[in-house]
Amino acid sequence: MNMTKTNQMNIESFIEHEQIKGELYNLCKLNRLPTGILLLGPEGCGSFKLGIKFIKKLLKIDMLAHPDIHFLFPLPKTSSNLTVYYYNKWHKFLVNQPYGSLLDWKQTIHSENKDCKISLEQVEEALKMINFKSYELSYKVVIFWMLEHLNINAGNKLLNVLDSPPKQVLFLFIGENETLILPTLKSRLLLIKFNLISNQMIEKYLILKFHLSKKQAQYIVSISDGNLNTVFKILNQKETNPLNIHFISWMRMLFNLKNQIDSLLIWCSQINDWNRDKKKSFLLFSLEIFRMAHRYKYDKNYINPFDHYKNFNWKQFCRYINTKKVSLINHLISDVIKGIDRYYFFFFHFLYLSFNLNQILFNPIN
Structure with missing residues (x-):
């Protein structure tokens, strides 16, 4: 064109x-x-x-x-x-x-x-x-x-x-x-x-400028939440979004936690070595994924942020989500994010968060 x-x-x-x-x-x-x-x-x-x-x-x-x-x-x-x-x-x-x-x-x-x-x-x-x-x-x-x-x-x-x-x-x-x-x-x-650019404007821009399909543009918009820095990082990535990969790894360990304790400890140690901003980014990203899963559960036409991932069953994951669970998860993750700025022992807080998420996600809570 x-x-x-x-x-x-x-x-x-x-x-x-x-x-x-x-x-x-x-x-x-x-x-x-x-x-x-x-x-x-x-x-x-x-x-x-x-x-x-x-x-x-x-x-x-x-x-x-x-x-x-x-x-x-x-x-x-x-x-x-x-x-x-x-x-x-x-x-x-x-x-x-x-x-x-x-x-x-x-x-x-x-x-x-x-x-x-x-x-x-x-x-x-x-x-x-x-x-x-x-x-x-x-x-x-x-x-x-x-x-x-x-x-x-x-x-x-x-x-x-x-x-x-x-x-x-x-x-x-x-x-x-x-x-x-x-x-x-x-x-x-x-x-x-300044305010963030609206999601509608970014979606139109991505379709016109980069010739993305509506579905591809909506995917990027859903992850970036109006942040053009994130938009262009996703566009420039030759490989899949690393935050997505980290989130998938985390959820898999939690799903099979009895057999993945050692892996979780190693993984938490790796996350602990990240700088504060990267830790925050990952936790905020994870929080947004849980919210999206909640919305997707009640609106099947809503965005699937893992649409390009063949190794993650988004629909199956959403079955574990409901309003009460998302509320509890929001509280837990927000507390850990606040703790980062207070120089808490992040390793133990993140490990504790992981155990709590396992209990919330994979047990009935109505």
Whole structure:
């Protein structure tokens, strides 16, 4: 199927926030740009992607690797001589994963289990840059990615700059968690909030852009739940979804638990070695599968998330699900997720969760 450039743009508009994009572009046209703009929205909402498009339009450039543009992003505590290494990684990440999460970035720089922050040193470096004469662009731009991970000292330094901002400098901030952003900093910025793209829009986009069948598109939508980061990860996977595989393995062990105790202990130990974000992702994914199974039981036309798996009997699995069981499972899994942030002993909590799930799933509960 051949597409004109106009048609291609129309397809892309399905997953872009057209109203917000129009508001940002109008700020350019009317020359009413504030010193600082905060684009705030959940992972995979496309706020960063739209922010990048906005900067390109403002500066009338195609690439953001430019001496008048400075990026700040969370980094582990390390020596300053690794800055070039991180910038090279960052620009590749920017191109390859514009919807990427903090966990994706940590994996890119091999810092999954490290605490990453935007440091005072990074902010001071950016401030030096904006004090120099512009190289060739109309604005100097400083882009903060994951503002909620800004170091306190760095935040205080930034406040002083925003109170007496230099001319022709734009600060663009990208954030996900409003409660973790310094209130005094947020109050000095133009706040623009994003929601996740609707499932209907994503489904249409997948069918038009990638020529997927309606069933394939619905499958991806059901797993991603509006998160474009997840959508593109599924599309880019050459093999089956690893979370699906982990879930299937888990359920098989629970189904035959008497003969699988040793396997379960080994498997729990492997899960225990995952970083916190990956543990959360798997548990949230599992929770969503139980909810989907409950809905499927009463609506046979609903999505089967394991449609492409020949080695998992989805219909048989759904027979073990009912409203009471899903309520109990939701409570149990939610408690374990909360425990991850409290640094509980995850291995024992996950093992206890597994034993409880075995009792709930494979015993009559009405």
